[in-house]
Amino acid sequence: MSYHNPVLLQESIDALAIKEDGVYVDVTFGGGGHSREILKRLGPNGRLFAFDQDPDALENEIEDERFTLIPENFRFISRFLRFHRIKKVDGILADLGVSSHQFDEAERGFSIRFDGDLDMRMNQKSKVSAKEIINSYSEEKLAEILFLYGELRNSRNIAKTIVESREGERIETSFQLKQVLQKYLPKAKEHKILAQIFQAVRIEVNEELDVLREFLQQMPNLLKEEGRLSVISYHSLEDRLVKRFIRTGLFSGEPEKDVFGNSDVPLQKVGKLIVPTPQEIKINNRARSAKLRIATLKV
Known part of the structure; x- marks a missing residue:
């Protein structure tokens, strides 16, 4: 668990309503916490597939004949499951957050707490890292991603400052970027604003919202009848996409809607929104x- 402390562990796995002989997918393997909990509930004939594109996460592979770890982005979930002769599954779990490990490794460039290379690639x-985005995107494009993905009202000013600063010297590290933007970081809100800036760049680097859209669009054809989808999101941009889909x-x-007023919506929600306890x-x-x-799949 030192790699990543899984969030809403019991709740997200309970949500899958696991059948002992079912086929399940954990599309964000990370430290393997959620996967291990799924395996505990599977019988000897159950199967679990997991996805993770981060080489660090692949080192956490679980030795279990029921388990298969696929080193790919989960936007390709259907393609790679077909390769393993799986057309439909009983449940899919997605924990969309950046892992604690990724935040804690300074050289990965995800964290605002450490000085590290501006990388942010999962x-x-x-080919495209945060460094390329900060140093080569146009002022207009930078402003757009800061506004759309960071929800920053002064995105144009921030973008202008980045472009002006990089003309003198390339911005290579987290703390360099922080220094460049110091005038936008009042002490009381420094952490929040920096987190929004880093989130915007990270989403662009990893195409996170495009990946999520592609993933969700595959759910109606991938889930069996009564199959379950369990999704944990961490910011409003992701959550709105999940909720809306x-x-x-x-x-x-x-x-x-048809003439009777019915609409052909493939999924239906199960229960209410769940959030972590204060504990x-x-x-x-x-x-x-x-x-x-x-x-769940609407029948």
């Missing part, structure tokens, strides 16, 4: 913003 083979099967607009937040502060939504 997949180390990816469960409600409408779309990311914008409203579903069309869990006390033990693991990173759980404070987590939201768990559960859905």
Whole structure:
């Protein structure tokens, strides 16, 4: 658990309503906490597949004949499950947060607490890192991602300052970026604003919202009847996509209705939104913003 303390562990696995002989997928393996809990509840004929594109996470592989770890981005979930001759599954878990390990390793560049190379790539083979975005994106493009993904009202000013500063010297590290933007970081709000800036860049580096959309669109064809989807999100951009797709099967607009007023929405929500208890937040502060939504295939 030193790699990553799994959030909403029991609740997210309970949400899957695990059948002993079922086939399940953990699309965000990380430290393997959620996967281990699923395996505890599976019988000898159950199967668990997990996805993770981070080489560090692959070192946590579980030795269990029921378990298969796939070193790929979960946007390709259907393709790689088909490779393993799996067309439909009983349940899918997605814990969308950055792992504690990624935040705690300074050289990965995810954290605002440490000085490290501006990297932020979850997949180390990816060509575009945070450094490329900060040093080569146009002022307009930077402002756009800071506004859309960081929800920063003064995104244009921040982008302008970054572009002006990099003309003198490339911005290579977390603390360099922090120094460049110091005038936008009043002491009382420094942590919050920096977190929004880093979140925006990280989402762009890893195409996180595109990945989530592609993943969710595959759910109706991948889940068996009564199959369950259990998704933990950590910021409003992700949560809104998940909530909206469960409600409408779309990311914008409203579903069309037939002459009887019925709409063809593929999923339906199960239960209410679940958030961590005060006790869990006390033990693991990173759980404070987590939201768990559960859905099943509408029959």
